[in-house]
Amino acid sequence: MLVNFFASLIRWSKSNQSSVFRSNQVAYSLFIAFFAILMAAPAKAARLESWRFNASQNQLEITTDAGVQPKAQLVSDPTRLVIDLPGIVLGRPVINEALSGTVRSMRIGQFDRDTTRIVIELAPGYTLEPSQIKFRGISDRRWLIKLPTPQLASTSTPAVVAVPQSPTPSRLNDSELAAIESVELNGSSNQLMIQANKPIRYSSRWDRSLAAYRIEISPAQLGKSVKGPELGAGSPISRIKLRQENSQTVAVLVHPATGVQLGQMNQPSQQLVTLQIQRARLLQSVNTASNTVSNTASPRVMPVFNPAMATTQVPRSPNGRLLVIIDPGHGGPDPGAIGINGLQEKGIVLDIGTQVAVSLQRQGIQALLTRADDRDLGLEPRVQMAEQSNATVFVSIHANSISLSRPDISGLETYYYDSGLGLAKTIHQNVLQLTGVGDRGVRKARFYVLRKTSMPSVLVEVGFVTGRDDASRLSNSAYRTQMADAIARGILQYLQQAARL
Template sequence: MKPYWLLPSCLSVLVCAMPAYAGRITSWRFDTVQNRLFFTTDAGVQPRAQLLSNPTRLVVDLPGTELGRPTVRQQFRGIFSSLRIGQADNQTTRIVLELLPGYGLNPQGIIFRGASPVQWSVQLPNPQRVAPAPSFPRSQGNPPGNFPPVEPPSDEPQTSISVPRLVAQADGRIPSADESQAIVPTTIAQAGGIQIQNFQVTRGGFFLRSFGGSPVINLSRSRDRDTILIDIENATFSSNLLGRQFNIDRYGVEQVEFTAIESSPRLARVTLRVNPKSPNWRAFFSRLGGIVLLPQGQILSDLPNRPIQSTRPTRPLFSNPPTINSSSPPPTFNSGAISIPVPPPERNSTPIFRQPTTPSTTQLPPVRNGRVTVLIDPGHGGYDSGAPGVGGVLEKHIVLSISRKVNAILRQNGIQSVMTRTGDYFVELSGRTQMVPRVGADVFVSIHANAIGGRPDVKGLEVYYFGPAGERLARTIHRSIVNNVTIPDRGVRKARFYVLRKNSVPATLVEVGFVTSPSESAKLTSDAYQDEMARAIAQGIIQFVRQNF
């Protein structure tokens, strides 16, 4: 159930509090796989939208809404090149989604949907080439295989994201800008593969300057939540980092360690010693040439004037990455643009879910009360891949498959079943629990797979609960699984997982096995074993419903 991060397809950002006279935009993300933009506000809003050209941009204005921070920009590696969030005027937040030059969108294919006045999505059609794309010569600073940065048009909100310039010195202080220009970068320890030169603290998290391409990054968290491991495949640290430890005391991180793991492939491991109550972290490769480490709810920003204290003497760390700074004022709405209709929100709507195709019908005792609704929660999804397993197995795929099967079995047996996600996309933890009252759920079952680094021998079933009602549900499902599936039993345990603590109905979290165990990972990817596990979970749910409703 550990988070795992690849190059992101979407970004979710939580923002600071706003003055009382205006609402605020509280989160946003763009899913490059589904061509879908999501955003939420803390007060009702009726968006306005237009489609601009040269290059193509979808511009969405949120009247009566404030951002409360400098303009933010996220860059992508596809035809949708960037997403910018800025302030068009004092009480209007502007979202600009930009395409690469030479591509356009069919305005009739842009569909806005307001699930509520504060929760919106925009479905975009596939981009179409409208003219030969201009040739971009590679500059010396652009790694092979990456598009060079596309400068925003002068009539659009521009960026205020900066990659950090200053890093810690041997005496634990941050050098001045003048001093930093005189420091010579150290030699990279080993040629070939990904080479990580230095470590920097930013205003939003951490930054690892790297060379050699886009790395594969595996991220996991220990069960006691005090250690986060970030493994970077086919990578080596510079001599400045290898074997070093730094006391950070920032973002819930007490210490950072850099070690090499001899394996196939070889790994450069970053270990974060964290406060158990601190948020989970994300890791992804930046087109600006490095690896970004962020706690949930943070974005990459400027480097604060804060020292890093090394627990050992160390040579200076240095890099001078490029900085993107722009401060042109936001534009006014272009009267010559194509207006995109935005229908009013569906104020009392609930999500529509499609029932997936599943194997043969499973006959279980019918439930008398067909009005009972069970909310099945496949863990993780989208950019949050969950626990990385043997052979590249990802938790998010396994639990979605099992959840679909459980969902179908419950419906076949007279229980209304709904899923928090029906495909490979991310849903916030708060969004999962908020679906309980929205769909009228009576029972909540979250399905996950477990992992533990360096312990392939550990395997088995774990079922979690928080409150008394959740314990009854957990023990009923646990008993059904151990009676019907051949799996080591690691017991029923109490835990403070968000989806358990923040639930108003009986809730449980089922860890169906360890993807880091070779034998269990092979089982969990087997369709037959998934059927067996799904039947056992569904049977436990049905038994609980019959006994309690």
């Protein structure tokens, strides 16, 4: 197995040691505060599959279900090797393994939304010779990290140390690789089908940097004549890219069309991988079952109205008919703000937004949700939906946050831009009256969804998930219903006033 190291410099000089140390302390508090994110991480994110620290050999072995390029640094007091796995979601609470001897413990946690962090800590007074830390990539998803025997720290610390990175995946003969023979869209089954001539494995996740759904197939190469599917005007996929990611991994990057939801991946046979594709449906039925927001689980899917919009599917507001767009913020891999006890903005605002829509609908006002489930939705499609449907008003619903160290800050803020002032005031007043939430004012702000919508639009920050008062109330479903009713009443009042003018 071939190993190739690239050196990356780690500063460990005396002069900046304390700043490295401090920033790491900050990192740790974030890591503890944010580990709750991992509980709601998308099922499709790449995962840390296994890890094992072999104390007799001072060797850590990790396996991920997609390729990863670890990053490592050595931090002092006590000495610890910090290994970050970008693009990897741990999917469980912090793991803390006590070890005996000079390597004292190993911790694994979610450092940020898509980075898993492993920390190997030495007993006090011991250190590692950084140049002797060996990273070995068995493949791009399996790594061995071999530590040298810890030494008692001397008074002098090395000024600059190199930590090796980046593997060359072990090579298979071309004859062992599967060839991807076709990537096709099956219209009748609504599936993307990836066919190979030999057994393959796959992993998949949202690639945030490319705004695409990434399917990685291995061990495989792209067949010579293989092209992606023909994508017509009405295709549920707007773009698809096939590329050879490394010597034995093919990546299929899928950009779904607006309003299209990607579903389950399946492997019906060893040589076939499929991805379910669902067009957003326009649903008339209103499900008013009470929704729960837990700190850990994704909110229940409540398909109330058309969650998104292919151009032809958006019901246009007929002459004189009012149409309200309700826009619950964030969703999918983006949890929004994270507050006390891991309370997540995306679940709260989905529940409230859904109830606002239901409430308006009951009162004869047509309402559309930009998202009706826990999905990833950018800002642009939210605005597009409002514009294409010729909406009367647009109401975005968010929850606020400040530092977890400021639980004293709670309250309602309603934002507008341009023509939304009247709507903002009316909603704000109603919410203050009906919920008793603290008043942090009606404010003007250049938020994208406010600037880019041509109808009166507002953004309601229903409360602070980091605020002691707001967090406890927003965790309560009866309070969320109260909040939703208040927002709906404000919208109705505004529409009635506007109609009289």
